[in-house]
Amino acid sequence: xxxxxxxxxxxxxxxxxxxxxxxxxxxxxxxxxxxxxxxxxxxxxxxxxxxxxxxxxxxxxxxxxxxxxxxxxxxxxxxxxxxxxxxxxxxxxxxxxxxxxxxxxxxxxxxxxxxxxxxxxxxxxxxxxxxxxxxxxxxxxxxxxxxxxxxxxxxxxxxxxxxxxxxxxxxxxxxxxxxxxxxxxxxxxxxxxxxxxxxxxxxxxxxxxxxxxxxxxxxxxxxxxxxxxxxxxxxxxxxxxxxxxxxxxxxxxxxxxxxxxxxxxxxxxxxxxxxxxxxxxxxxxxxxxxxxxxxxxxxxxxxxxxxxxxxxxxxxxxxxxxxxxxxxxxxxxxxxxxxxxxxxxxxxxxxxxxxxxxxxxxxxxxxxxxxxxxxxxxxxxxxxxxxxxxxxxxxxxxxxxxxxxxxxxxxxxxxxxxxxxxxxxxxxx
Amino acid sequence: xxxxxxxxxxxxxxxxxxxxxxxxxxxxxxxxxxxxxxxxxxxxxxxxxxxxxxxxxxxxxxxxxxxxxxxxxxxxxxxxxxxxxxxxxxxxxxxxxxxxxxxxxxxxxxxxxxxxxxxxxxxxxxxxxxxxxxxxxxxxxxxxxxxxxxxxxxxxxxxxxxxxxxxxxxxxxxxxxxxxxxxxxxx
Numbered sequence: 072x073x074x075x076x077x078x079x080x081x082x083x084x085x086x087x088x089x090x091x092x093x094x095x096x097x098x099x100x101x102x103x104x105x106x107x108x109x110x111x112x113x114x115x116x117x118x119x120x121x122x123x124x125x126x127x128x129x130x131x132x133x134x135x136x137x138x139x140x141x142x143x144x145x146x147x148x149x150x151x152x153x154x155x156x157x158x159x160x161x162x163x164x165x166x167x168x169x170x171x172x173x174x175x176x177x178x179x180x181x182x183x184x185x186x187x188x189x190x191x192x193x194x195x196x197x198x199x200x201x202x203x204x205x206x207x208x209x210x211x212x213x214x215x216x217x218x219x220x221x222x223x224x225x226x227x228x229x230x231x232x233x234x235x236x237x238x239x240x241x242x243x244x245x246x247x248x249x250x251x252x253x254x255x256x257x258x259x260x261x262x263x264x265x266x267x268x269x270x271x272x273x274x275x276x277x278x279x280x281x282x283x284x285x286x287x288x289x290x291x292x293x294x295x296x297x298x299x300x301x302x303x304x305x306x307x308x309x310x311x312x313x314x315x316x317x318x319x320x321x322x323x324x325x326x327x328x329x330x331x332x333x334x335x336x337x338x339x340x341x342x343x344x345x346x347x348x349x350x351x352x353x354x355x356x357x358x359x360x361x362x363x364x365x366x367x368x369x370x371x372x373x374x375x376x377x378x379x380x381x382x383x384x385x386x387x388x389x390x391x392x393x394x395x396x397x398x399x400x401x402x403x404x405x406x407x408x409x410x411x412x413x414x415x416x417x418x419x420x421x422x423x424x425x426x427x428x429x430x431x432x433x434x435x436x437x438x439x440x441x442x443x444x445x446x447x448x449x450x451x452x453x454x455x456x457x458x459x460x461x462x463x464x465x466x467x468x469x470x471x472x473x474x475x476x477x478x479x480x481x482x483x484x485x486x487x488x489x490x491x492x493x494x495x496x497x498x499x500x
Numbered sequence: 501x502x503x504x505x506x507x508x509x510x511x512x513x514x515x516x517x518x519x520x521x522x523x524x525x526x527x528x529x530x531x532x533x534x535x536x537x538x539x540x541x542x543x544x545x546x547x548x549x550x551x552x553x554x555x556x557x558x559x560x561x562x563x564x565x566x567x568x569x570x571x572x573x574x575x576x577x578x579x580x581x582x583x584x585x586x587x588x589x590x591x592x593x594x595x596x597x598x599x600x601x602x603x604x605x606x607x608x609x610x611x612x613x614x615x616x617x618x619x620x621x622x623x624x625x626x627x628x629x630x631x632x633x634x635x636x637x638x639x640x641x642x643x644x645x646x647x648x649x650x651x652x653x654x655x656x657x658x659x660x661x662x663x664x665x666x667x668x669x670x671x672x673x674x675x676x677x678x679x680x681x682x683x684x685x686x687x
Contacts, residue, residue, distance in 0.1 A: 244667075249663075272659060272662035272663065274626060274627070274630070274660075274662065275626070275627060290659065290662070293657065294655075294657045295630070295657070295658075315634065315656065316630060316631065316634050316658060318627050318630050318631070319627040319630075332627065332630075332631065334631075334634050334638075338634075338635070338638070339631040339634060339635075360628065360631040360632065360635065362627050362628055362630075362631045363625060363627045363628060376625070376627075376628050382587070383587075383624070383625075383628055404587075404624060406624060406625040406628045407625035407626075407627065407628065420624065420625045422624070426623075427623060427624060446669075447622060447623060447669060449624070449625050449626060450625070450626065465622055465623075465669070466669050491626075492626065
């Protein structure tokens, strides 16, 4: 067994600043009510060569990907005012641009930089935001995403999630040999880091609530085992290797437990594993399939998939010893629930005559919205601010995202191979 | 590991067998676990003979359950993949004989082990499919044990939709991917 583990390498080189994106983002469906905004290229105030980052492009791309904004393409900008100039707002009013961002970068000594930006309301001719931020070579993209977060929050009232991460699994098939990788990148596909490489399947990554660890399933020893891994060090722990299934790990909101699926007692059931003590409690007890647990924010209630009615449907159980209640009744296949951080909505895989799609359901009203077109959509994952849902398009082996109202869609295509099982990180500190 | 024998995808049993409505897992197997002659056992099976192709009759050689029969292309035991309907884990009527014969093979060769690898097609959610693959492999396991194979000879693992043999997004591929593969290994 040790020999096999040595064949694998679990590497981690964290947050190296690279200009390389592993995923290409394309917008597949825009919305008409996106807010027009112009982000002017940031000026450079130094005498030496400026750090390689197109600040306005990163901010514009972030705002575009949120689906809430329609940034003016750089080559269509009416003029290029700099931060200290007086801005002629009339020009922008005529162009029907609501908001304007100007910025500048200057050296701050000791390999550090000062980034200043201002956000203006064009119609009122007023400054809404003005910040001066210090950054270094390693944090350029981070700082640019932070600017996007500040603008997004100011204009939508919602916390921005541009400085978060996505974990996903990639597969390359070459002459019958497969290579599976668990990767983590920025939400725009930049800064990809390989967390684990294996010749056997890797599945079901789940973020710890503090964003420092991943739990996942690895078949590296020819059967399913659940691991947790510290992202900063690469250190990992085998937490479940019972006979039969060891699957679907999901971290509890307090970070102390994993909900998992085991078949050690005869058929797939959901169990709660307390990480510190390794103690195990059985949550479901049924001869059918019970799997794909998802935690409600109360750290107790779990939504899961069961075929106890004959077909897969979603059920809710308020903790150990409680009786599960069915919560989906529309359609013959509802599975793989993911709960929004505020506990108000679930996203799940929903089947209709055209195939498998991503749908969301308001847990209070029970109203279902079908958000995607299928035919092989799976693995929904909410952004930490609830604004978007990431998912996998099985037919294209690509990732995609849809706004939680279904009106805005984009696709994230891997440059090489298949990509699947996206999992959006929580807000990171 | 080096003793894993190759899985042969002989389509012998599949060609020309019309699909049967699924029935309960163990209902079709009436035989005991003795080493009665194989052509007899095929006849005493309560299946509808009209649905069988010629390839299903098991009358190859004097020792049908000899150890190397699983590698003999002329033996039905070289067929080591069982196929399933979408979202179902019931062994179809057309595969019951085959599973029965593999059960008897294991009963006759207690030093052989089999790994039952459960698989699904790509449709639906991934972890549900892992659970479904497990149910498929468990259904085969129960039928093997009914014929005298022991717990110690059987290992069950489910890969769900993670290891397809056909990669297109259509029923032709999906039907090949919904399967349990028997992977033999000497103890």
